[in-house]
Amino acid sequence: MSSLHDSKSQQPPKTGLLLLQGLILLLFFIFALRFWFLQIHKGIYFEEQAKNNQLRQDRLYAPRGLIRDREGKLLALNEPAYALGLVREDCKDLDATMLTVSKWTGVDLAKLKDVFKKSRKRVKPFEPLILIPNLTFKQVAIIEANALHWPGLEVVVRSRRKYLQGPLLSHVLGYVAESTEAELEADEGLAVGDFTGKQGLEFMLEKRFRGVKGRRQVEVDATGRRLKERILNPPVAGEDIDLSIDIELQTLGGKLLEGKAGAVVVMNPDNGQILAFVSAPSYDNNLFTTGFSRKDWAELQNNPMHPLQNRVIQSVYPPGSVFKLAVAAAGLHYNVINLKETVHCPGFVKLGKYVFRCWKKYGHGDVNMEQALVQSCDVYFYKLGMKLGVDRISEFAFKAGFGKKTGISLPHEKPGLIPTRAWKRRRFGEIWHPGENLNFAIGQGYTLTSPLQVARFISSVVNGGRLLRPQLLAGEPAEEQGRLPLSDVQLQLIRKAMIETVDGAHGTARRLRMKGIVVGGKTGTAQVVKLTDELKKMKDKDIPYKYRDHAWMASFAERGAERYVIVCMVEHGLHGASGAGPIVKALYDQLYAKKPEGEAVRD
Amino acid sequence: MSPVDRRLLIHMNWFLLGLAGVLFFVGVMNLYSASGFRMEDGMSVNSFYQKQLIWGLMGFGGMITFMLFDYRHLKTIAWPLFFVTVLLLIAVPFAGKTIYGARRWLDLGFFNFQPSELAKITILIIGARILSKDSDPLGFTKLAYVVGVGLVPAVMVILQPDLGSGLNILLILGGMILYRGLTSKVFKTMAVAIPCIIPLGWLFMHDYQKRRVVSFMDPASDPLGAGYHIIQSEIAIGSGRLWGKGFLGGTQSQLRFLPEKHTDFAIAVFGEEWGFVGAMSLLSLFCVFLYQMVVTARDAKDLFGSYLAAGVFFYFFWQILINMGMVLGLMPVVGIPLPFISYGGSATVVNFCLVGLVLNVSMRRYVFKQG
Secondary structure, three states, X not given: OHHHXXXXXXXXXXXXXXXXXXXXXXHHHHHHHHHXXXXXXXXXHHHHXXXXXXXXXXXXXXXXXXXXXXXXXXXXXXEEXXXXXXXXXXXXXXXXXXXXXXXXXXXXXXXXXXXXXXXXXXXXXXXXXXXXXXXXXXXXXXXXHHHHHOOOEEEEEEEEEEEOOHHHHHHHHOOEXXXXXXXXXXXXXXXXXXXXXXXXXXXXXXXXXXXXXXXXXXXXXXXXXXXXXXXXXXXXXXXXXXXXXXXXXXXXXXXXXXXXXXXXXXXXXXXXXXXXXXXXXXXXXXXXXXOOOHHHHHHHHHXXXXXXXXXXXXXXXXXXXXXXXXHHHHHHHXXXXXXXXXXXXXXXXXXXXXEEEOOOOOOOEEEOHHHHHHOOOHHHHHHHHHHHHHHHHHHHHHHOOOOOOOOOXXXXXXXXXXXXXXXXXXXXXXXXXXXXXXXXXXXXXXXXXXXXXXXXXXXXXXXXXXXXXXXXXXXXXXXXXEEOOOOHHHHHHHHHHHHHHHHOOOOOOHHHOEOOEEEEEEEEEEOOOOOOHHHHXXXXXXXXXXXXXXXXXXXXXXXXXXXXXXXXXXXXXXXXXXXXXXXXXXXXXXXHHHOOOOOOOOO | OOOOOHHHHHHOOHHHHHHHHHHHHHHHHHHHHHHOOOEEOOEEOHHXXXXXHHHHHHHHHHHHHHXXXXXXXXXXXXXXXXXXXXXXXXXXHHHOEEEOOEXXXXXXXXXXXXXXXXXXXXXXXXXXXHHOOOOOOEOHHHHHHHHXXXXXXXXXXXXOOXXXXXXXXXXXXXXXXXXHOEOHHHHHHHHHHHHXXXXXXXXXXXXXXXXXXXXXXXXXXXXXXXXXXXXXXXXXXXXXXXXXXXXXOOHHHHOOOOOOOOOOOHHHHHXXXXXXXXXXXXXXXXXXXXXXXXXXXXXXXXXXXXXXHHHHHHHHHHHHHHHHXXXXXXXXXXXXXXXXXXXXXXXXXXXXXXXXXXXXXHHOOOOOOOO
16 A cells, blocks of 8 residues: 555645636636626526517528529519428427317328437427428418417418420420439438439539528417517528520420430530420420329339430430441541542451441441541441551540540430440450451440430530530530540541531432521431341331331531531430431521521520 | 545535535426426426436535545556546547537447546546646646646547637636646746637638627627527626526527527526626635636645646636626536536436546545545
């Protein structure tokens, strides 16, 4: 024990002891003074406050920003929606109240209890907890008539998103739905029951659309009845947003794709603005705000045409012959084509023991680069593909914006796929076979592109090689993401071949011809499966839907400074010219009919 | 030496024991009132004060335990105890249980153990051991050493995240350092440096903690959230006026305008029901209670005991200061309970244990060489 024993000479610190006593005095006087101030000096005031009390504060919901098209036509607005709120502090008998609510509205009691349990922690004292987010008018009437007997219950008026165009713009606008647990956790500005953007621009621009909630002071009596109200902070409405979309053009695009699965993009090649963005089939985005019936949701999920799929940016397809434009451009860039040099097309090419066929059975005869593009001769591109090799084709394709996202401000965009040797080794553990260069050069094989990527590529051919980010909002400045490594002369050659495809006697896109307007195009017919001999013999209309080829049409048109790029892709549309051509033509007709010649588009 | 010598019982500070008992009794009574007659989330609120009574009994047992052994043994186990505490704190992020979004608890099967509570006791013991080695005012080197030892558990607790307990640990140690005294050079340097360091703390605070500070500066900025507590507790206390509204008579607390009234805001219920007179009585009780720690620190037989008593002093002092400061609207809202008055299991047990520790030091003040 002696080892634990300290020498008596060590006295406790004197100043330390004084300090402790001083601290006690300090503690006493600070708090005594404060109690005196609150209870004696301001006691009457606080007693008054306690009596009237009962000042509470309410939120005032901020309306979500409106959405308009490029001409100022309203596309999305807000309408009042009624929710049932429960202030649990006012509620005398929670179980009985919930049972009554269940009786009034037909909502399952267990579900109500579940909602209550989940939201309870997140709702501040004296704030209505949203029990039922959407009430029908009949339900509102019942509740308003009986609420007096059930303190705590109140009808909360909020605003709800309404999309005037329904399915037509769902793939652009997306939709809003009730905030999830995780969103509430992450975002301070959100309250239980708030709607947040889940898809499309509603999701991407959530912060701009949302606005800031206001506050209102409410005086209530002991039973929670409202006596007086005063607005402390008015709510700040969310930002209104104008789209680059031309709703008339969009409407036409939607009509033209009715009953089909496919995509149409209309783009201004000079600034990247999107005038029409159609993905078909679509869904009604209003359903997400008003609530789905189980049946509707199942139908949407199980629809074999996948209406939730955004075909402009999320579906990737083999580009077929449209890709020949890029391969021809690569040939020019790497200087492996002599423009005058012709290739003889007998209808096939042999590589080792394999035979690669041209789409034209008996061949195109002698074709130069322009004619090869105009007539979409496969043999010419087989040979060009062999000369270029996979490394150069893919390098060029990446520079042309394929194989990576376009960066449009929509969620879940897919990058598509441009194969490389390294990719193939990673993916299949195999080397790149020379024969694959041939398929690569005609846009078959592994290559996958989204319609939007094709539109951006065509735009760059038209606008002097600038790869622009596709923009959905009006007035957004053009954003250059890269350049095609081609000279103006080389770009002109590609352009000229596209024009000749429309104008020439042998062109595959002749149906795009328009009087007084320069139009260029490239058709594509992308194989979905390697057709068996049996299928090959069939007439088009006899081939089962899922085996039919995809139809592509990539095009541009210009009249003076007024230029557009339109890309259309119809799933299983058989042939580019017949499956996608008429759709593109109809859109140009409307675009050029709308404004007399000479008037430039408003940008 | 038998565990409890008769002389020890005679020398025991019965007054301190009585004070703790009275405070606890006031707390249970207040809790009974705060519980009111309403149902809270399906759980009968009456069970709050019943549970608190049970915790009090456990605390009483803890207090006896902390009195029985000779406190000087703590000196030997100070370092091992420190390392065990650190190990437990390390275990928390891996094996801890998450309650209310924070990982602070270890599940020991029969109850959930909060190592940060143990850390508060540990810091007091290790602090007493280091600081009582000699008695000169602390210079820079020694100060850095002591603070360094304290920072280890404190930072780990803050990261849990439990800013309140973490700062509590540092404050207890800081108080003990002040008790020992600093050289004037150190003192002057700190007087300049600390105000400069405080803004840095802002950078490390969670958003909700920042909101509390902001809402303290301007309660109207967030009257539905953090500011709501302050506004409502001021109304409750203020409306109690001189004599209070009487036991069970508080309108604010009974009508449930006052949040968390059984835990951190218990004093608001008390202030409303017992008025200025009651508040002064309770405040005085706390001051006399604290003064008993000072007496023990003064009369302790050795420096180790003196520092233990000073440590316990600061353990209670900061809690009272911060809790009352917050409820009275003088400080930002931080979740720190009022000793003996607020509801809470581990806190009650620890409070009694520490009173036991002070009694231990106090009753051995005349015990000279015995070993």
